[in-house]
Every structure is written in structure tokens, then in C-alpha cells.
Amino acid sequence: MNTGVRITAYAAALAAAFGAAYGVGTGVGPVGAPEKSEHAAHAEPAPSGAGSGRGDPEGAAQVSAAGGLQVSEDGYTLVLDTPRIEAGQGELKFSIEDAEGRKVTAYKTEHGKELHFIVASRDLAVYRHLHPVRAADGTWSTPVDLPAAGGYKAFADFAPAVEGAKGVTLGADLSVPGAYAPNPLPPVAAxxxxxxxxxxxxxxxxxxxxxxxxxxxxxxxxxxxxxxxxxxxxxxxxxxxxxxxxxxxxxxxxxxxxxxxxxxxxxxxxxxxxxxxxxxxxxxxxxxxxxxxxxxxxxxxxxxxxxxxxxxxxxxxxxxxxxx
Missing domain, CATH: 2.60.40.1220 (Immunoglobulin-like)
Structure with a gap:
């Protein structure tokens, strides 16, 4: 094969490769797009008429209405000191850390509390609305009774006492070891x-x-x-x-x-x-x-x-x- 033919073939291969990559990108959508839920309320309401969430601004507003899906957001992280706890009576300890890894010690008071803390089982059979106490160093602690083994999620809903800071809802996984059989979702009822x-x-x-x-x-x-x-x-x-x-x-x-x-x-x-x-x-x-x-x-x-x-x-x- 002469030099001109080889260059032409190489260019064609490059074009085909880039064309395939473009087709995959447009077909799959943005990286990190939320997966469809199989089976979680405290996030700001989406504007009336919010769209499908497939790339349009109104859809983006709709997706943002869901909180607690990330352990870190807006420079803050929910850190569970006790990510694993035995069934029955126990104590949970956690903190909120800023972008520099420092424990947050100043919060705005909202609905009578500096921070609202919820624990729910993954099958939504167990729900706990807890009222933790904050130590001077920013460590929060609260007693909790989790009756059965399985996966749980802990939510921290708060607003740092920083000018211009908005409310944040963070979620972190929590586990209770032991044999686990999820409960079916209770039926719809009025x-x-x-x-x-x-x-x-x-x-x-x-x-x-x-x-x-x-x-x-x-x-x-x-x-x-x-x-x-x-x-x-x-x-x-x-x-x-x-x-x-x-x-x-x-x-x-x-x-x-x-x-x-x-x-x-x-x-x-x-x-x-x-x-x-x-x-x-x-x-x-x-x-x-x-x-x-x-x-x-x-x-x-x-x-x-x-x-x-x-x-x-x-x-x-x-x-x-x-x-x-």
C-alpha cells in the first residue's frame, strides 16, 4: 500500500472512531445522570411545570428537588463516626465537616433546631426522627433504637451559619449487622x-x-x-x-x-x-x-x-x- 492510500485509510478510521464515540455519548446522556428509582420528604419544591430531567433547565430543577442522595454537597460532608451499629439500643455519633475538613460548630436555627436528623431503613419499615446534641467541638450524638438488621440511611438537614449559605440535606449509609430480609412496602392507603x-x-x-x-x-x-x-x-x-x-x-x-x-x-x-x-x-x-x-x-x-x-x-x- 502506498503512502497516500495509508494516510487516507488512517483518516477514515479516525472518523469512524470519533463518529462511534459521538453516537455513544448522545445515546447514553450525561455521565452521572440519576438512575431510575425502584422504590425517600425535605428538598426545595421544583418549579411548577418542571420538565423531564433530560437536559432541559426545567428538568434540572426537577432533579434538584431530591435531597439526601449525596454524602457531600456544597462543600459540606456528613461523617458518621458510627457507620455500623448493633440492633437494639445504641448511640450514633457524627459530624458535619466543611471543605477543609473542619467540624462545623455554627448553624442557623430552622424549625426550632440547628440540625434535623432522620434515620430510615432501606425498606422504609423503620423511621426515626432524632434530636442529637452537639458538643463544643462539633460532634453530634444521639441515642437510637434500631430494631432489626439491615441497611439504613441517615439524613442531616441543616444550614451553616455562614453568610449566603443555603440549606443542605446530606445522606450517609448506616448498617446493622445480621440476617436481613426486607419488608415489602406497605400498601397505599388514605x-x-x-x-x-x-x-x-x-x-x-x-x-x-x-x-x-x-x-x-x-x-x-x-x-x-x-x-x-x-x-x-x-x-x-x-x-x-x-x-x-x-x-x-x-x-x-x-x-x-x-x-x-x-x-x-x-x-x-x-x-x-x-x-x-x-x-x-x-x-x-x-x-x-x-x-x-x-x-x-x-x-x-x-x-x-x-x-x-x-x-x-x-x-x-x-x-x-x-x-x-
Whole structure:
């Protein structure tokens, strides 16, 4: 083969290689794009009309509505000193470190706390809303009761006391050693029991736009009209997406003291979510849990389908899900 032929063949091979690479790049999409959830709420609501999340600005806003999916974000890292803990009563220790590896010791107070700490099992059968105490050096500690072996996730929701700093929700894996069999997700239902209280769920959890969730508390068939403030409101709602446990910011609306409490929330995608409502009455915090499905166009399925059930969270032996 003469020199001219060899150069022509080489150029053609290069063109084919670059063409194949371009085709792979455009077909797969950006590196690091979120995988589809199989099965996690405290993240800012996505703007109304958010898109598909496939490269358009509105879609990017929708994806950003999910928090707690990263252990590090915006220069802060959740460091678990106890990433492994035995089943039963134990103590968790952790810290928030800045970009230089220093423990953060100054936080803004939000909803009555410097930091909100949630632990949930990967199958969403166990939920704990904990209230850790911070030492002077920035180490946080809290007792916890995790009843069974398996995978868990710890969430820290906070805002550093730094000018211009925004709220951050970080998530880290936590494990309890031992034989593990995941529980199925509880069925969709419009009502739930919580230690003698009945809670009814209405409204919508919308994919890509803000919707209102309305919960009504009663006891012995009578509406509870004297709920007590808890974390600055008459209820505190956490929503976790089934599968990856994406953590959604849910904002309480004006109203109270019962029987209804209302929240604004945005689902970052269609799918199944687990809602945990904390409410306080007669000096004690109780938790009602629901499974809902957010459709691509909006309406949350709260029990009208064939899978409707009791809504009771029977997998967690500690009914209120709290440690104080």
C-alpha cells in the first residue's frame, strides 16, 4: 500500500472512531445522570411545570428537588463516626465537616433546631426522627433504637451559619449487622393509625410541581382541635422516595391547631413515596405513616386502588418513631 492510500485509510478510521464515540455519548446522556428509582420528604419544591430531567433547565430543577442522595454537597460532608451499629439500643455519633475538613460548630436555627436528623431503613419499615446534641467541638450524638438488621440511611438537614449559605440535606449509609430480609412496602392507603389516633390523608403529591397535602387528625371518632406546636408548626412531614430514599423538603402551611394540618410538597419523579407525619398532642409526639404514589401528571394515589390497606406502620416496634 502506498503512502497516500495509508494516510487516507488512517483518516477514515479516525472518523469512524470519533463518529462511534459521538453516537455513544448522545445515546447514553450525561455521565452521572440519576438512575431510575425502584422504590425517600425535605428538598426545595421544583418549579411548577418542571420538565423531564433530560437536559432541559426545567428538568434540572426537577432533579434538584431530591435531597439526601449525596454524602457531600456544597462543600459540606456528613461523617458518621458510627457507620455500623448493633440492633437494639445504641448511640450514633457524627459530624458535619466543611471543605477543609473542619467540624462545623455554627448553624442557623430552622424549625426550632440547628440540625434535623432522620434515620430510615432501606425498606422504609423503620423511621426515626432524632434530636442529637452537639458538643463544643462539633460532634453530634444521639441515642437510637434500631430494631432489626439491615441497611439504613441517615439524613442531616441543616444550614451553616455562614453568610449566603443555603440549606443542605446530606445522606450517609448506616448498617446493622445480621440476617436481613426486607419488608415489602406497605400498601397505599388514605388513613393511618398512630397510637390510638386516626390520621386521614388528602390532597396531591405531584411530580414536577408543587401540590398540597392535607392531613386530618382525630381520636375516638372526634376531631383533635388542640394540636400542640412541634418544631415551629402543628405538624412535621418527612417524605422519602421508595428505592433510593431521596429526601424531599416539605413545607408546613399556615393553620392550626387542628384537626387539619397542611403542607406543600413536590415529588421529583413519579413513583412510590413514604410519608411520615409527626404531630404532638397532650405532650407527646406521635408518627403516622402513609404510602402514596405520585403520577407523572400529579395526583397522589391515596387508597382508591386495589392495593388500598390499613396504612398502619406495623413493622416498627416503637410507634412514634422518635427519640428525644
Amino acid at each position: 388513613t393511618a393509625e398512630a397510637e390510638g389516633y386516626q390520621v386521614a390523608l388528602g390532597g396531591t403529591l405531584d411530580a414536577g410541581k408543587a401540590g398540597e397535602l392535607k392531613l386530618t387528625v382525630s381520636k375516638d371518632g372526634e376531631p383533635v382541635t388542640n394540636l400542640e406546636p412541634y418544631l415551629g408548626a402543628y405538624g412535621h412531614l418527612v417524605a422519602l422516595r421508595d428505592g433510593d430514599l431521596a429526601y424531599l423538603h416539605v413545607h408546613p402551611n399556615e393553620g392550626g391547631p387542628g384537626p387539619g394540618v397542611s403542607f406543600t410538597a413536590t415529588a421529583p419523579s413519579a413513583g412510590a413515596y413514604r410519608l411520615f407525619l409527626d404531630f404532638q398532642h397532650e405532650g407527646k409526639v406521635r408518627t403516622a405513616a402513609f404510602t402514596v404514589r405520585a403520577g407523572g401528571s400529579g395526583a397522589a394515589d391515596t387508597g382508591s386502588g386495589a392495593n388500598a390497606g390499613s396504612g398502619a406502620d406495623t413493622a416498627t416496634p416503637e410507634p412514634d418513631g422518635h427519640s428525644h
